[in-house]
Amino acid sequence: xxxxxxxxxxRFTLFWKERTKKQKWIxxxxxxxxxxxxxxxxFFATRTEMVPLYSNLTPQEAxxxxxxxxxxxxxxxxxxxxxxxxxxxxxxDSLKVELAAEGIPxxxxxxxxxxxxxxxxxxxxxxxxxxxxxxxxxxxANLIKSINGVEDAKVMINLxxxxxxxxxxxxxxxxxxxxxxxxxxxxSDQQIKALYHLVSKxxxxxxxxxxxxxxxxxxxxxxxxxxxxxxxxxxxxxxEIKQQIERDIQQRVQRMLGTMxxxxxxxxxxxxxIDFTQERREENLVAPVDExxxxxxxxxxxxxxxxxxxxxxxxxxxxxxxxxxxxNYQAGANEANGNYERTEETINNEVNRIKKNIVESPYKIxxxxxxxxxxxxxxxxxxxxxxxxxxxxxxxxxxxxxTSIDKQYGxxxxxxxxxxxxxxxxxxxxxxxxxxxxKPAIPMWVYIVGGIGLVLLITLFILWWRSRKSDEEEEEEEEExFEQPMVQEIPDIHEQETESTMRRKQLERLAKEKPxxxxxxxxxxxxxx
Numbered sequence: 001x002x003x004x005x006x007x008x009x010x011r012f013t014l015f016w017k018e019r020t021k022k023q024k025w026i027x028x029x030x031x032x033x034x035x036x037x038x039x040x041x042x043f044f045a046t047r048t049e050m051v052p053l054y055s056n057l058t059p060q061e062a063x064x065x066x067x068x069x070x071x072x073x074x075x076x077x078x079x080x081x082x083x084x085x086x087x088x089x090x091x092x093d094s095l096k097v098e099l100a101a102e103g104i105p106x107x108x109x110x111x112x113x114x115x116x117x118x119x120x121x122x123x124x125x126x127x128x129x130x131x132x133x134x135x136x137x138x139x140x141a142n143l144i145k146s147i148n149g150v151e152d153a154k155v156m157i158n159l160x161x162x163x164x165x166x167x168x169x170x171x172x173x174x175x176x177x178x179x180x181x182x183x184x185x186x187x188s189d190q191q192i193k194a195l196y197h198l199v200s201k202x203x204x205x206x207x208x209x210x211x212x213x214x215x216x217x218x219x220x221x222x223x224x225x226x227x228x229x230x231x232x233x234x235x236x237x238x239x240e241i242k243q244q245i246e247r248d249i250q251q252r253v254q255r256m257l258g259t260m261x262x263x264x265x266x267x268x269x270x271x272x273x274i275d276f277t278q279e280r281r282e283e284n285l286v287a288p289v290d291e292x293x294x295x296x297x298x299x300x301x302x303x304x305x306x307x308x309x310x311x312x313x314x315x316x317x318x319x320x321x322x323x324x325x326x327x328n329y330q331a332g333a334n335e336a337n338g339n340y341e342r343t344e345e346t347i348n349n350e351v352n353r354i355k356k357n358i359v360e361s362p363y364k365i366x367x368x369x370x371x372x373x374x375x376x377x378x379x380x381x382x383x384x385x386x387x388x389x390x391x392x393x394x395x396x397x398x399x400x401x402x403t404s405i406d407k408q409y410g411x412x413x414x415x416x417x418x419x420x421x422x423x424x425x426x427x428x429x430x431x432x433x434x435x436x437x438x439k440p441a442i443p444m445w446v447y448i449v450g451g452i453g454l455v456l457l458i459t460l461f462i463l464w465w466r467s468r469k470s471d472e473e474e475e476e477e478e479e480e481x482f483e484q485p486m487v488q489e490i491p492d493i494h495e496q497e498t499e500s501t502m503r504r505k506q507l508e509r510l511a512k513e514k515p516x517x518x519x520x521x522x523x524x525x526x527x528x529x
Contacts, residue, residue, distance in 0.1 A: 030464050033457060040454070050077050050086040053095055056152075057083050068104055069095075133157060140202050144177065147195065149187060152180035157203055173203050174210040181215045189224055196223045217263045218254060220247060238276050241363055246270040249404065253370065257393065265375045267429070273367035275406070279360035287352040296349035308340035364406040370397045371423045379428040390424055397422040 019027070053076075054065060062078060065085050069076040074095070077086040087095055137155045144153040160171025177199065181187075187195075196208045213221045222243065250270040257266040289296045372393065376385035398418045405413065511518040 026464075030461060034461055037454070037457060037461065048075065049089045051089045051092050052079075053085045053087045053092055055080070055084045057085065064104060065099065068099065068102075133159060136203065140199065143198060143202070144179070144195070147191070149182050149185040149191075150179050151182055154178045157206075159203075160205070171205070172210055173206040175199055175203060175206060175212070177211070177213045179213065179215045179221075187221060192221045193223060195221070217258070218267055219251060222247060238274070241276075242272060242274050245274060245363070245365065246272050249368075249370070249400070253372070253397070253400065256396070257372065257374075261374060264429075267373040269371040271369045271371075272365055275364040275366045275409075276362045277360070278362040279358075281358050281360075283354070283356040283358065285354035285356065287354060289350070289352060296351040298347050299350050300346075300348040302344075302346040304342070304344035306340070306342040364408065365404055366406065366409045367421070368401050368404050369421045369423075370401060371425070372397065373425045373427065373429070375429045376426055382426050382428075385426050390426065393424050394419070394422055397424070 016024070054061070057065070059082055062082050062085060066076060066078060069085075069087065074091065075088060078084070079086055137157050140157070141153045141155045144150055144155070154177070156176045158174045158176075160173060192213075195213065196211055199211050199213075200206050200208050208223055211223075215221070224240075247270075249272070250268050253270070254263075254266060254268045257268065288294050374385065374390075374393065376382050378384035398415075401418055401421050402413070507518070510521070
């Protein structure tokens with residue numbers, strides 16, 4: 001057995017040395033690929049397909065489910081930063097039913113079912129109010145999360161303190177809501193209105209004016225006023241217009257700076273002073289038709305000319321100071337000659353008559369201020385944000401202020417006045433809402449490309465194996481042809497030369513050199529006998 005193994009080993013060594021460098025690399029790569037394919041095939045054939053049992057779990061819920069599955073000796077995996085529990089596919093449906101029957105997962109959040117389970121437990125009025133408020137907030141958050149476009153919600157409700165005195169004014173509640181919206185989802189005005197009414201009707205004595213709703217990018221969702229009052233004469237309409245203008249500028253600045261610094265790195269606040277004055281006036285203007293000569297069109301002309309020349313009676317009268325006398329009038333003594341000329345011209349010109357009814361539009365921005373808070377790349381080091389970036393932000397905000405203020409009020413603003421209306425603060429954010437982002441799943445095309453590549457590799461390996469086998473068969477045939485039988489050498493035996501030994505040697509030599517003649521001689525001997 002050892003001789004046969006050594007023989008095959010020598011053949012393999014000789015075969016390997018006769019191969020070229022390229023053939024050796026191909027052989028090694030093919031062997032590695034074969035091992036890889038075999039390992040992958042074994043892995044995918046023996047592994048258990050895991051599917052999500054629950055997703056979007058809190059750490060408390062995930063720990064509770066994981067502990068329950070471990071007690072049952074059920075294989076499970078934790079994925080998506082601890083928010084998803086995966087189990088074998090064939091057990092997923094049955095586990096959901098069994099865990100739901102046991103009340104698992106129990107998030108620890110207080111809802112209205114708490115009162116039914118703990119009705120026999122005694123608690124003080126203050127404890128009851130706290131539990132009731134917590135249950136109200138959780139139930140309202142669950143209602144909001146069921147709306148399309150909302151992934152998660154956090155609700156904070158502030159209820160008025162009850163008074164010991166009887167009064168008609170019982171106070172109003174308020175609510176603050178932070179939504180985690182789906183990327184790129186746009187809420188319509190009808191959806192925002194429905195969301196406001198949902199919150200308002202869920203909490204006693206909560207008007208829509210006391211509700212604030214925003215998302216994780218500090219974008220506010222405002223409820224539009226249903227009253228169509230375009231003149232802005234009422235205070236509510238004016239406030240709505242003012243807030244809309246401020247919100248529009250704030251969102252544009254937030255999007256622009258968020259693109260540069262990151263959406264969660266910028267907080268913007270805008271304050272505006274709006275002129276709601278509406279002016280109505282009527283102008284009746286007259287302008288000449290010929291503006292160069294400042295003349296109109298003559299539509300009628302009348303000219304009268306009178307001339308008189310001749311002798312006439314001398315002027316006379318009674319000199320004196322009587323009732324019918326002209327004082328200081330000199331009486332004439334002789335006749336006199338006289339001339340008379342009268343010219344009269346009347347021209348009626350037509351001009352341009354312009355009548356203007358002007359209504360000055362309200363809602364002019366008299367003044368504008370923008371306050372921006374920026375979190376540096378390293379929140380603990382304010383100097384990690386370059387000064388050049390801060391200067392660029394101030395220039396951008398200054399341009400927005402200069403172009404937004406109405407020209408009537410902004411003509412006298414200097415560069416220093418613009419800088420006084422822009423504030424950029426660099427500091428760490430401590431109060432922003434945080435949400436855990438799920439890891440993106442592997443797309444289907446990756447599996448398709450991987451499967452096609454695996455099929456190609458298997459095909460190439462089969463072709464190589466067939467060519468390799470044919471080469472080996474050819475080499476074995478060549479070895480059989482050229483392989484000579486090994487003749488065992490017999491050591492010389494020194495024996496005495498006799499007539500019989502000499503004859504035997506001659507016969508052996510004849511059998512080796514001329515086997516045909518030896519066969520004939522042998523047959524002759526046999527026939528004689």
